[in-house]
Amino acid sequence: MDGRPVLVCTESEDATADLVITELNRRRVPVIRFDPGRDFPTPVVLAARIGAGGAARAESGGGWAGRLTFGQRTADLSAVRALYHRRPTPCPTGSGERTARFAAQENRRGLGGVLGALPGCLYLSHPQAIARAEYKPAQLDAATRVGLTVPATLITNEPEEAERFCAERPTIYKPLHAGTYEVDGEPAGIWAAPVEADEIDGAVGHSAHLFQARVPKVADVRAVVVGEQVFSARITAPPGVVDWKAEYRNLTYEPVACPEDMCGALVRFLADFGLNFGAFDFAVTADGAWWFLECNPNGQWAWLEDVAGLPITHAIADLLENGMSPA
Structure with a gap:
């Protein structure tokens, strides 16, 4: 096996990523794990080059070259086998003074931009693709186009429209973003739940709401x-x-x-x-x-592998190990 590394971008405590990294280690695939939102600009060091006359791979017509170093491990950016985008900490937005805000934005676009444009790299999956696919309206549209059966769905901020929809069929409400929230300082989530027409009120007008026929x-x-x-x-x-x-x-x-x-x-x-x-x-x-x-x-799967006996770790390791052929 050649020395082309797999980059794993995730938070410091990620038991799911641990399973994949352990399997890659067993296969002697080099791995560099780091958290872009916390480990850059220190201790991660980036030196990326592109363009004529630089150190880029002229024989392949260009592409990012250089190195990414974390501790004692260094990745040749032109030879990254795959990037596993798991659950990295969001890059800081720089909510403090002006200089800190500028640096935070430069860090996010600099490191993130290079990591998202590596030559010959397989992405599991590309961060921008993940971000685009997180929009439920886009998901529902894609699902209908590939032939999947989708329940009748309404997205609206008009109370009267929502009330009519709920009156016509058994309906559930579900959030458009499955993020975590805090209630009295404790993490909480909003689950899909039944909703009746007489429960609809003016609060629907405060934001977009997703209503769906209950299957x-x-x-x-x-x-x-x-x-x-x-x-x-x-x-x-x-x-x-x-x-x-x-x-x-x-x-x-x-x-x-x-x-x-x-x-x-x-x-x-x-x-x-x-x-x-x-x-x-x-x-x-x-x-x-x-x-x-x-x-x-970018959903969780490790618990399902355990309770249902599905070899997902091996499938992910196979994909990352095979990567893409270098240009």
Whole structure:
């Protein structure tokens, strides 16, 4: 195995990334792990060059060259095998005085810009592709275009429109951004939940809201796609539970085969966004139909590998190890 490294960009405590790094170490694939949001400009050191007359690879027509150093490890930027964009700390926005704000923006665009333009590098996945795919309206549009079944959905800030939608069908509300929030100083989340027409009021006008027809599901499926490999698990929650993510302690899992036509649609969905990974959620009805709910372009999967016996770590390590051929 050659010495081309894999860069892993993630926070310091990331048990999921640890699994992949351990497997890459077992295969003797060189790895440099760092957190761009915390480790730059120190202790990470960047020296990147491009352009005629520089140290760029003239024989390949250019491309970024130089080095990235973290501690005792150095990566040749022209020879990075793959970049695993896991869960890096967001780069500081520079909320302090003017000089600090300027430096923060330069750091984010300098390091992030170089890491996003490495020659011959496989991205799992590219940060800009992940960011684009996090928009649920874009996801729902892509899902319909690749042939997935999507529940009737309304995005609105008009209370009257929301009330009509909810009156016509059983409806759930779900947030457009699945971020974490704090309630009385404690982290909390907003889960998908049923909503009735008589619950709609003027508060809908304060922001965009996503309302969706409630699928009469008997189970859920999470399908994790790595490259063109699909790993699926059926998730059964207690009766009446709308969002299984709110009931982790009361779930049962079993591996399930993803229908062949569905596999092709999922791969096309990722290709539409330029992704090499996606964690898809489906509602499954009594007739066996899979209804697309959403895709997390950088979703968690380690717990699912454990409870359902899915070899996701090996699939990710395979993709990172193979990388792309150098130009």
